[in-house]
Amino acid sequence: MLGLLETGSGFWSAIIWIVLVLVIGSIVIYIRNKGEDSYKKNTEQDKPFISGNPEESKEGSHLSASHIYWGFTEALKGYYNPLVKMHTGNINDYSSWIIVITVIILIMVGVSG
Amino acid sequence: MNLSNHIPILIIAIPLLAAFLVPLIGRINKKATGILTTFALSVSLILTIVLAVKILTVGPQVYVFGATSPSLTLPSGLKFPIRIMFQIDAMGIFMGLITAVVSFLGAIYSLPFIKKYDGVDKYYSLLLLLTVGMFGMEFTGDIFNFFVFLEIASIASVALISFRGVDYGEPAEAGFKYMVVSSISALMVLFAVGIFYGQYDILNFAAIASVIKYSQLDKIALGLLIPVLAMKAGAVPMHMWTPDAYSEAPAPITMILVAASQASLYALFRVVFSLYNISLNTLTVGWIIIIFGLLSMFIGVTMAIVQKDIKRLMAYHAVSQTGYMLLGVGVGLAVLANPVALQKYGITAMEGGIFHIMNHAMYKGLLFLTAGALFFRTGTRDLNKMGGLAHYMKYTTIFFIIGAAAIAGLPPFNGFASKLLIYESVYRFNPLLSIIAMVVSILTLASFVKVFHSAFLGPKLPQFKEVKEVPSSMVFAMAVLSCIIIFFGLFPDLIVKNLVHPAVMSLIEQLQYTGTALGGM
Numbered sequence: 001m002l003g004l005l006e007t008g009s010g011f012w013s014a015i016i017w018i019v020l021v022l023v024i025g026s027i028v029i030y031i032r033n034k035g036e037d038s039y040k041k042n043t044e045q046d047k048p049f050i051s052g053n054p055e056e057s058k059e060g061s062h063l064s065a066s067h068i069y070w071g072f073t074e075a076l077k078g079y080y081n082p083l084v085k086m087h088t089g090n091i092n093d094y095s096s097w098i099i100v101i102t103v104i105i106l107i108m109v110g111v112s113g
Numbered sequence: 114m115n116l117s118n119h120i121p122i123l124i125i126a127i128p129l130l131a132a133f134l135v136p137l138i139g140r141i142n143k144k145a146t147g148i149l150t151t152f153a154l155s156v157s158l159i160l161t162i163v164l165a166v167k168i169l170t171v172g173p174q175v176y177v178f179g180a181t182s183p184s185l186t187l188p189s190g191l192k193f194p195i196r197i198m199f200q201i202d203a204m205g206i207f208m209g210l211i212t213a214v215v216s217f218l219g220a221i222y223s224l225p226f227i228k229k230y231d232g233v234d235k236y237y238s239l240l241l242l243l244t245v246g247m248f249g250m251e252f253t254g255d256i257f258n259f260f261v262f263l264e265i266a267s268i269a270s271v272a273l274i275s276f277r278g279v280d281y282g283e284p285a286e287a288g289f290k291y292m293v294v295s296s297i298s299a300l301m302v303l304f305a306v307g308i309f310y311g312q313y314d315i316l317n318f319a320a321i322a323s324v325i326k327y328s329q330l331d332k333i334a335l336g337l338l339i340p341v342l343a344m345k346a347g348a349v350p351m352h353m354w355t356p357d358a359y360s361e362a363p364a365p366i367t368m369i370l371v372a373a374s375q376a377s378l379y380a381l382f383r384v385v386f387s388l389y390n391i392s393l394n395t396l397t398v399g400w401i402i403i404i405f406g407l408l409s410m411f412i413g414v415t416m417a418i419v420q421k422d423i424k425r426l427m428a429y430h431a432v433s434q435t436g437y438m439l440l441g442v443g444v445g446l447a448v449l450a451n452p453v454a455l456q457k458y459g460i461t462a463m464e465g466g467i468f469h470i471m472n473h474a475m476y477k478g479l480l481f482l483t484a485g486a487l488f489f490r491t492g493t494r495d496l497n498k499m500g501g502l503a504h505y506m507k508y509t510t511i512f513f514i515i516g517a518a519a520i521a522g523l524p525p526f527n528g529f530a531s532k533l534l535i536y537e538s539v540y541r542f543n544p545l546l547s548i549i550a551m552v553v554s555i556l557t558l559a560s561f562v563k564v565f566h567s568a569f570l571g572p573k574l575p576q577f578k579e580v581k582e583v584p585s586s587m588v589f590a591m592a593v594l595s596c597i598i599i600f601f602g603l604f605p606d607l608i609v610k611n612l613v614h615p616a617v618m619s620l621i622e623q624l625q626y627t628g629t630a631l632g633g634m
Contacts, residue, residue: 005530005606008461009537014525014603062571065421065496068563073419091290094353098297098344101351106336112397
């Protein structure tokens with residue numbers, strides 16, 4: 001069958017996947033379109049719930065890149081601090097890494113037989 | 114004269130000739146330089162496709178320079194080839210196709226992108242030379258000739274990375290850094306070439322492969338070639354030049370630089386498979402490559418997450434994706450001496466890794482072009498300063514979504530197909546490696562969600578009210594890459610069966626490689 005990729009443990013077909021997504025998507029859209037009886041348009045229900053705080057302007061509420069995943073990087077400070085420090089931007093360090101890795105590989109290849 | 118016999122050299126000669134013509138034409142008409150470059154690269158692309166069809170139907174092709182017949186590898190009863198030779202098998206042409214596509218699309222994208230800068234003729238001349246260097250690295254069957262083409266590609270890359278250096282400091286600095294690391298790698302490659310020549314008196318890849326003894330000197334040559342080629346491919350921890358170079362080069366050049374890095378990756382695979390093959394300790398060297406892959410995947414993606422410059426972020430992802438290729442092919446190498454494991458999952462792992470090379474060239478190329486489109490219109494690469502651009506750049510937004518979904522390995526795009534091959538086969542070698550690869554995919558998705566949110570989503574920002582979609586030739590280049598990504602995603606079996614599998618087998622079967630050049634010795 002065209003589009004059927006044998007992976008060694010099974011197969012993958014993007015065509016079958018798309019058909020399945022369309023079928024499942026249609027069911028989801030059908031259920032969604034049936035609607036929620038208690039919903040009333042143009043009422044408080046339309047507004048976002050932000051614990052009673054006033055809603056910010058759209059321009060003011062755009063989250064910039066630096067704030068995204070702040071918690072992730074903060075929690076992994078122990079990993080990130082040395083890693084970022086390692087990236088000095090200094091060409092001497094770049095060259096040193098090449099030399100160090102070359103020596104390690106020479107030793108590994110040399111002793112491995 | 115049968116011109117079809119000369120296709121291998123024409124693929125290189127046409128852009129080379131154009132590279133020297135462009136500055137002359139530029140003196141008469143600046144606009145014509147881009148058109149001439151695009152035309153030369155389109156001819157190269159067509160010839161590469163013709164050669165690919167020939168190789169995949171007839172078999173590997175050789176082109177001997179200066180011989181009475183281009184296929185005469187051993188004239189006058191010689192035991193070994195002494196002339197410079199192109200030896201193009203399924204793996205070589207696989208890489209050649211990538212080079213042909215990205216350089217052609219890079220030239221088209223450059224037409225409006227580079228117009229505002231001075232020295233456009235030099236830009237196109239260098240772009241053509243870079244393409245020539247890449248083709249040469251992929252086609253040559255001579256190790257010294259490989260060094261020459263590596264140098265051509267490196268020198269052209271340095272100048273192209275620094276292209277905007279007249280106005281800004283950073284591109285010049287990035288170019289300088291690339292020049293230093295390239296010089297180190299070139300010296301080490303030259304040293305390895307000297308080792309081979311000193312021992313065997315030959316420079317032909319296949320001829321060396323047929324007599325290689327895996328002596329202590331051969332081990333030293335291998336120990337020099339692996340790290341420098343891995344470094345040129347952007348493997349961690351020698352990857353640090355990539356964010357500098359990829360972010361400062363003009364976007365179409367960054368796309369071509371990704372393919373140039375992959376040409377070095379190809380050289381690494383060529384060395385370990387075609388030159389040494391099972392004469393080396395495949396398990397040790399396989400694990401060295403796997404460790405490079407793991408480090409590249411994980412450190413690349415985690416460093417990408419914290420970036421604020423869109424091109425630096427994408428550059429770290431390029432490092433991360435190179436890890437997948439190293440992982441897949443590294444597993445294949447680790448089990449190369451074990452026929453049962455090789456058949457069970459080794460070949461599939463290599464197919465995943467090699468397929469990922471092509472997929473990566475397409476989607477990473479597309480992503481760099483979308484980043485270039487954003488820079489072209491907003492004048493910034495800082496994600497903190499962007500927002501709401503989907504309102505103004507609808508096509509670019511769609512192309513970005515396609516590229517981002519593909520790199521994150523979301524079905525039905527091409528990245529998913531190659532990653533699935535890697536996951537399933539590598540799992541049978543070592544489940545932990547496969548799990549790490551999947552985690553890296555999730556982090557990749559997270560990282561591109563960040564880019565999508567910060568650059569494209571959100572309300573219209575007043576500073577971008579003048580922003581509009583990029584010119585049509587830039588849209589065209591991105592559209593072609595998007596179509597390739599979708600096609601490869603929908604019909605991965607066609608690509609794996611007709612392009613990837615023959616490429617993998619041409620790496621594994623060393624005897625066929627040596628036999629092509631040595632006439633079945």
